[in-house]
Amino acid sequence: SITLPNATKTGYHCTGWYTSASGGTKRGDVGGSYTPTQSETLYAQWAPNTYTIKFNGNGATGGSMSDLSMTYDSAKNLTSNTFTRTGYTFFGWITNKDATKETYTNGQSVNNLTATNGGTIDLYALWRKTITVSYDANGGSEAPEASPGTLYNAQPNVSITLSSTKPTRTGYTFLGWNTDKNATSAT
Numbered sequence: 001s002i003t004l005p006n007a008t009k010t011g012y013h014c015t016g017w018y019t020s021a022s023g024g025t026k027r028g029d030v031g032g033s034y035t036p037t038q039s040e041t042l043y044a045q046w047a048p049n050t051y052t053i054k055f056n057g058n059g060a061t062g063g064s065m066s067d068l069s070m071t072y073d074s075a076k077n078l079t080s081n082t083f084t085r086t087g088y089t090f091f092g093w094i095t096n097k098d099a100t101k102e103t104y105t106n107g108q109s110v111n112n113l114t115a116t117n118g119g120t121i122d123l124y125a126l127w128r129k130t131i132t133v134s135y136d137a138n139g140g141s142e143a144p145e146a147s148p149g150t151l152y153n154a155q156p157n158v159s160i161t162l163s164s165t166k167p168t169r170t171g172y173t174f175l176g177w178n179t180d181k182n183a184t185s186a187t
Helices: none
Strands: 012-018 026-028 043-048 050-056 068-071 088-094 119-133 147-152
Touching: none
Parallel strands: 050 119
Antiparallel strands: 012 026, 012 043, 050 068, 088 119, 119 147
């Protein structure tokens, strides 16, 4: 009697030892006993590992998402985001909850995120703070319309492009925009 050995293949697990590479007669499982009656070659047969992707709202104020079951070597689209966060816009999925650049886009096709059978991958929502810039002509006319922009929530001093439309005011020259209505120079 012999003990059937373990066999390894990335992303797969051995389903047992057989008399042919596919099909054939099963002689036993990994670690099981087998008593051969003659010389023969046994073949490991394989099944792809399965794993789970868990979605984390990472500060979300609403919504929920179910886990996504995956099979190694089989691509699948990520579930579209259903989380919400007040004052923020969703920008993709990250594998580190503090990252500032998305690892995967919403609905992206992915595969082989882990080779571990029964493993779990955590994906965190990446949020960027949403801001709106409103323009006040401050006694002039023809102020541009409000323009929405986005800022990375983890990066300071990120700039957005202001409107190039200049307001007009009789007897005055437009110097630029400032957050103080009584300022004498542009910020």
